[in-house]
Amino acid sequence: MSNPNRMIRRCALALVGAFIATGALVSEAAAQNCPTMRKINVGVAVAPPNVVHTSPYIAKALGYFAKHCIDANIIQFEGGQSQTANVAVAQGSAIVSVNDVLVGRGMKVQQIWGLAPRMPQVYMVQEGISKPEQLKGKRLSATGGGVGGFNWRMGRAVLRSVGLDVTDAQFIPSPTAGRLPGLIANQVDGVALHPEDVFLAQRKNPKLNPLVQLAELMPLYMFNAYGASTAWIERDRALLRDTAAAMIEANRTIYREPGKAIPAIIDATKKPKDAVEYAIGVLTKNCVWSVNEGLDPQRTQWSIDNSVENGDIKPDRKPTVEQVANMALAREAVEKAGGRVTLGNCKM
Structure with missing residues (x-):
């Protein structure tokens, strides 16, 4: 007699595989309407990613990147502020998690969109x-x-x-x-x-x-925002805007239709389905994922002040909110994603 648990696992893997194949077809169809596919490296702060970090995986699996004529290559880093991640963002070879400390220490980078403003841990x-x-x-x-x-x-x-x-x-x-x-x-x-x-x-x-x-x-601590080098923002603002717009659509899908996102999350995190479903419930209930810009001047200012107080940024190198976060670019991404929305109690 077959092991029931083994059969369940096989069925689950088959469903995930079918989902990914469907996503690939959607991406291919979307790409056919693009004059060219623009390439970009999207960094993820943890290897393997946690559930909260999976927005780019969802955007890729569900064809949101392809919809915006983007060919996204997802790269995992060993920590959001690891040396390799910092070098990648400073050189303009990838968008990665950027915080106020990097700006305060002289790195020519800027936040372009807040993936998850509120800490989930x-x-x-x-x-x-x-x-x-x-x-x-x-x-x-x-x-x-x-x-x-x-x-x-x-x-x-x-x-x-x-x-x-x-x-x-x-x-x-x-x-x-x-x-x-x-x-x-x-x-x-x-x-x-x-x-x-x-x-x-x-x-x-x-x-x-x-x-x-x-x-x-720390209710005002800014948890995770994607950033890019300031030179890249000047050089190809449209690509960065559209990349953020695709991930905004992914975040909104998690709130509206989590079942569509779950297979991509399981595939990326390698975590069991019940743990993923539990995490989605916690993250959406607490508005951890952004549904709009994900950047808030008050939150950014608090984070800067906290970094100075803790000695992570020298007082004479304290950056302004505008130096840390490109609010205008985040707003442009929201408009490209269809405009601002409110999902339940989540507005950021």
Whole structure:
């Protein structure tokens, strides 16, 4: 007798394969209406991506890039602010996640569209840790870039919320793929996890504790915005505008028809369907994905001020909101995607 679970997995893989094939046909049909397909490299901050990072995969699978005459090549980086990602965006060879710190340190880049303005992560900790004060002396994750990387900065924020500093804990660097396994294997005591990994972590060990929702700790922190070199913006604004417009359409599809997006997300993240569905529920409920520009002057200003306060940007190099975020280009992308929308409570 056949193993029922094996049959289910085969059916699921077949459906994903059929979906991808259908997407390829849609892309091919759309491309036939284009005088030429414009090539662009779209960077993803994590290898493999988390659910929140999958907008370009959805845009490619559902033909949104092709609709805008774009041939997108998706590149995975080991951390959004890794050296390779920074070099790629500075040289104008890819659009990647860009933050205020890069601008404040003199890099000629600018945010062009906010993929996910609001942080989706929970700071997860081992059993027995119930308040941030108990992180003193513990092993905290510094995955995806080590000192200065996202997990290091989030650990620092949690420590500082109770008067502690980075010297009060031990930070353990590792690849981004090691976040979840490291927590489950008790190699670290605290780590910022995305919703799908929170789901999987608590399935493996129900005693793992969600210490703090990072968006509640820092509600105005700008999480993830795509950016490009300023020279590229001047040289080919239309390509960047249309690339962002395609990903805006992808984000809106996740809210409106998540079933269409799920196969592409599963294929990109390699996460089980129930974990992906859980993550989509959390991300859409909390308006993590943008549905419009994804850039907000107040959020950008808060993030700049926070970076200066934490010493990530020198006070005499503090950038302006306009230097960090190209609001006009983001608005142009929204218009190309059909204009502003409100989906449920999500307006950004």
